[in-house]
Amino acid sequence: MIGKSYFLLSLLQVGLSQEWKGHTPEEVTAQEGLCAQIPCHYSYPSHLANQPRLGIWYNNEKLGKSSVAFHSEDYNHQLPRFRHRTWLSGDLKDGDCSLIINSFTREDAGPYFFRIEFNNQDKYSYIPETWLHVSDFTDKPRIFPADIIAGKPVDISCIFNTTCNGTAPALTWDTATDVPGSASNTVTQHGVTLTYTSVLSLTPSLRHHGQNLTCRLRYPSVSSERTLVLTVQYxxxxxxxxxxxxxxxxxxxxxxxxxxxxxxxxxxxxxxxxxxxxxxxxxxxxxxxxxxxxxxxxxxxxxxxxxxxxxxxxxxxxxxxxxxxxxRRGSNDWKAGLLGAGITLGVGLSGFFIFKCVKKLCSTGRDHSAQTEPIRSCSSDDKSDKSWKKEEKELEMKSEHGLSPDSEDNVYESCEIDKDSVYVNV
The missing domain is CATH 2.60.40.10 (Immunoglobulins)
Structure with missing residues (x-):
C-alpha cells in the first residue's frame, strides 16, 4: 500500500514539473517616449532545466518572422524598428522573461506574447498575449527646495523616478544669467525603482528674488520641466x-x-x-x-x-x-482775541462817558431853570408840564445863576469828552 501511494505521488510531481506556464499581465500602458516594460515569468518541464534555450517576443497575435520584437540570439531576426530598442530585464535561466522596449512609440502599441525554444525540439508559446497601450508623456521631475536665504549657500534638488531601465534621462537646470551655480547628477536604485537626481548648488542674493529656476527632463524624443520661483528670504x-x-x-x-x-x-x-x-x-x-x-x-x-x-x-x-x-494752540488766536476785547472795552467806555455827560447836562438844566431861558427837559415826564410853569422855572434859573438866555452853550461845554483819554484804553 505504501509503495503504491509513493508511486502515485511521484507521478503527480512529474506531471506538475512538466507543465508550461506563463505569468504576464493582460494590459500594460506606457508613456510615449519613455521605456515600456512587460513583466513576465515562465515555467517549463524540469528535465529541460539545463538545456540551452532562446526566447522570442512577438508583436502580433500569431507566429511569424514579420512580427519579431525581440530575439535572444540574433537581433537581425527582429523587425528593423525594434533593433537596439528591446531587451530582457532578467535572465531566461531564472524564469524571467520581462521585456523592455526603449523609447516607446505609438507604433509599438499592440499585442505581445512570449515563446521559449529548447534546441528546436521543445517549444512553447505563452498565450494569452499582453496588450501594450500608449499614452501621452506627462511625467515631470520634482524640485525639492530648501530654505533660500540671501547670502547663504543652498542645495536645490531635482528628482525623477522610473521603474523602467531604459535610456537614462538627462536632468539639466535653466537659470537666469545672474544666478550662478554648479550641478551634480547621480542615479540610485531601490528595488525596481531608479532615481535620477540633479543637485544645483548656489548662493542666492536679494536680486534673485522672484526669478525662475527650471529643472528640465530630456529623453531622446520627449521632454518636460518643472519651474521654481525663487523666494529669497532676507x-x-x-x-x-x-x-x-x-x-x-x-x-x-x-x-x-x-x-x-x-x-x-x-x-x-x-x-x-x-x-x-x-x-x-x-x-x-x-x-x-x-x-x-x-x-x-x-x-x-x-x-x-x-x-x-x-x-x-x-x-x-x-x-x-x-x-x-x-x-500750544492760541499764540496768534490770543493776540486777535486781545485786540477785539480792547476795541469792545473802548466802545463801552465811550458810551459810558457820553451817558454821564448827558445826565449831567439834564441835571444842570433843572438847577438853573429859574434864571435862564427854558431848557428842554431830559425826562419824558417833563414834557407834560404846563407852559406857564416852564416860563416861571426858566426865570428862576436865570436869576439864581446869573445866566442869560445865551448861556446854554456853556452848559454843554461842561460835558466835553476827552476822546484821547477814552481810546487810549483800546
Missing part, C-alpha cells in the same frame, strides 16, 4: 517713516488738539512684526505685515517726543524714529 531693510502731511521727515510739528497719523513701512521676507513705541512704551503692533499705522487723535503735550518703529523677522531687525513736537 531681514528687514529700507525702513521708512511718513505722515499723512509730510513725507520722509524726521520730525513733525502738530498744533495741540489736532490729530495725526504716522506710518512705518519696511521691506522683508517673510513679512516683519512691526511695533510703534513712544518713550519705550509700545503703542501699536502688527504681525507678519510690512506696514503699520499709528493714529494720534487730539494731540496734547503728553504726546511730545520720539516715536520709534521696530521691524523684525527671523533673519534680523531694523528700527527708525520720528520726533513729534506739539505747539
Amino acid at each position: 531681514p528687514p531693510q529700507n525702513l521708512s517713516i511718513t505722515s499723512l502731511d509730510i513725507i520722509d521727515a524726521s520730525s513733525i510739528n502738530i498744533i495741540e488738539g489736532n490729530s495725526t497719523v504716522i506710518i512705518c513701512s519696511v521691506e522683508s521676507f517673510p513679512a516683519s512684526n512691526l511695533t510703534w513705541r513712544h518713550l519705550n512704551v509700545p503703542k501699536n503692533r502688527t504681525s507678519s505685515n510690512n506696514e503699520l499705522w499709528l493714529a494720534i487723535p487730539h494731540v496734547t503735550s503728553r504726546d511730545t517726543g520720539d516715536y520709534d518703529c521696530v521691524a523684525e523677522n527671523e533673519h534680523g531687525a531694523v528700527e527708525g524714529s520720528i520726533t513729534i513736537t506739539v505747539e
Whole structure:
C-alpha cells in the first residue's frame, strides 16, 4: 500500500514539473517616449532545466518572422524598428522573461506574447498575449527646495523616478544669467525603482528674488520641466517713516488738539512684526505685515517726543524714529482775541462817558431853570408840564445863576469828552 501511494505521488510531481506556464499581465500602458516594460515569468518541464534555450517576443497575435520584437540570439531576426530598442530585464535561466522596449512609440502599441525554444525540439508559446497601450508623456521631475536665504549657500534638488531601465534621462537646470551655480547628477536604485537626481548648488542674493529656476527632463524624443520661483528670504531693510502731511521727515510739528497719523513701512521676507513705541512704551503692533499705522487723535503735550518703529523677522531687525513736537494752540488766536476785547472795552467806555455827560447836562438844566431861558427837559415826564410853569422855572434859573438866555452853550461845554483819554484804553 505504501509503495503504491509513493508511486502515485511521484507521478503527480512529474506531471506538475512538466507543465508550461506563463505569468504576464493582460494590459500594460506606457508613456510615449519613455521605456515600456512587460513583466513576465515562465515555467517549463524540469528535465529541460539545463538545456540551452532562446526566447522570442512577438508583436502580433500569431507566429511569424514579420512580427519579431525581440530575439535572444540574433537581433537581425527582429523587425528593423525594434533593433537596439528591446531587451530582457532578467535572465531566461531564472524564469524571467520581462521585456523592455526603449523609447516607446505609438507604433509599438499592440499585442505581445512570449515563446521559449529548447534546441528546436521543445517549444512553447505563452498565450494569452499582453496588450501594450500608449499614452501621452506627462511625467515631470520634482524640485525639492530648501530654505533660500540671501547670502547663504543652498542645495536645490531635482528628482525623477522610473521603474523602467531604459535610456537614462538627462536632468539639466535653466537659470537666469545672474544666478550662478554648479550641478551634480547621480542615479540610485531601490528595488525596481531608479532615481535620477540633479543637485544645483548656489548662493542666492536679494536680486534673485522672484526669478525662475527650471529643472528640465530630456529623453531622446520627449521632454518636460518643472519651474521654481525663487523666494529669497532676507531681514528687514529700507525702513521708512511718513505722515499723512509730510513725507520722509524726521520730525513733525502738530498744533495741540489736532490729530495725526504716522506710518512705518519696511521691506522683508517673510513679512516683519512691526511695533510703534513712544518713550519705550509700545503703542501699536502688527504681525507678519510690512506696514503699520499709528493714529494720534487730539494731540496734547503728553504726546511730545520720539516715536520709534521696530521691524523684525527671523533673519534680523531694523528700527527708525520720528520726533513729534506739539505747539500750544492760541499764540496768534490770543493776540486777535486781545485786540477785539480792547476795541469792545473802548466802545463801552465811550458810551459810558457820553451817558454821564448827558445826565449831567439834564441835571444842570433843572438847577438853573429859574434864571435862564427854558431848557428842554431830559425826562419824558417833563414834557407834560404846563407852559406857564416852564416860563416861571426858566426865570428862576436865570436869576439864581446869573445866566442869560445865551448861556446854554456853556452848559454843554461842561460835558466835553476827552476822546484821547477814552481810546487810549483800546
